[in-house]
Structures are given as structure tokens and as C-alpha cells.
Amino acid sequence: xxxxxxxxxxxxxxxxxxxxxxxxxxxxxxxxxxxxxxxxxxxxxxxxxxxxxxxxxxxxxxxxxxxxxxxxxxxxxxxxxxxxxxxxxxxxxxxxxxxxxxxxxxxxxxxxxxxxxxxxxxxxxxxxxxxxxxxxxxxxxxxxxxxxxxxxxxxxxxxxxxxxxxxxxxxxxxx
Numbered sequence: 580x581x582x583x584x585x586x587x588x589x590x591x592x593x594x595x596x597x598x599x600x601x602x603x604x605x606x607x608x609x610x611x612x613x614x615x616x617x618x619x620x621x622x623x624x625x626x627x628x629x630x631x632x633x634x635x636x637x638x639x640x641x642x643x644x645x646x647x648x649x650x651x652x653x654x655x656x657x658x659x660x661x662x663x664x665x666x667x668x669x670x671x672x673x674x675x676x677x678x679x680x681x682x683x684x685x686x687x688x689x690x691x692x693x694x695x696x697x698x699x700x701x702x703x704x705x706x707x708x709x710x711x712x713x714x715x716x717x718x719x720x721x722x723x724x725x726x727x728x729x730x731x732x733x734x735x736x737x738x739x740x741x742x743x744x745x746x747x748x749x750x751x752x753x754x
Contacts, residue, residue: 601670610656616649646724653716660717667708686712700728
């Protein structure tokens, strides 16, 4: 029984570390814009004094307290786009993510995958891949924590994330 528990803990730990490192190769590459926010920064952001009457800001602060990592990588370089797509596809297969939503609009393909938590709307990890059409950017977004899918639109509004409109559609679609 003790060995089983140790194996289980190690399995969860390696999955978490893999999620953090699966896309790190894009950080610092030429032709890639990256935004990486870690737990420490989310903690600092949550301590900002807010107007108690501003409900949207209160929701935002409540959400960021639940987040661990946010990684966003964007590019228009076709070679890097192909590498991002291959990395995302590989990660989706190995991380046990399930499809939440897929959209194909004017050549732009959007995939939103999640690893669910305790309830249908509770999310441990959200991965969004936007395959840019023609001159649009390709976007790879990874968000980890323990949050409710319905709270995502607040985050995309406040942080003005690439692909935010696609995330908003997903959060409204699953209630």
C-alpha cells in the first residue's frame, strides 16, 4: 500500500512538472513572443488593493488566487508554428487532456483542451492552441491551477490575452 501511494504521488508530480516544461523550449526563441506568469506573481497580483464595489475586479482577484502558471507563446514563423503544433499534439496525447471545444473559422483552427477537476466546470489545466491562418499569429496557451471554467472570461479581459475571444466562447459554452 505504501508503494502504491508513493507511485501515485510521483505520477502526479511528474505530470505537473511535465506540464510546466513541455513548452519551455519556445521561451526566448527568436520570432516567438512569450508571456509567463508563475504562482508567485499571481500571489502578488492578488494582494493589490481593489475597490470593494468593483465586482469584476473582485472576480479577477478571486480567480488569480487559484492559478499556478500561465504560459502564452505566439509566433508568425511557419517553422516554429509547425513545432508548436507538434508539441501541443504530443502533449495533448500524453497529459490526459480532453477536448472542450474546437473551432475552424476562415482557416483559423482553435483547439481548447482541459484536464477536469472535481466538477464539470472545475479545471486543473487548460491548453489552447490557435493555428494561425495566413497572416494571423499562432497562439499556444497553457494555464494551470484549480479554477472554474466560467471564471476564464474575467482573466482574458483583464490580461488581454491572445486568443482571449476564443476562451470567452468556451467559458460561455460549458456551464
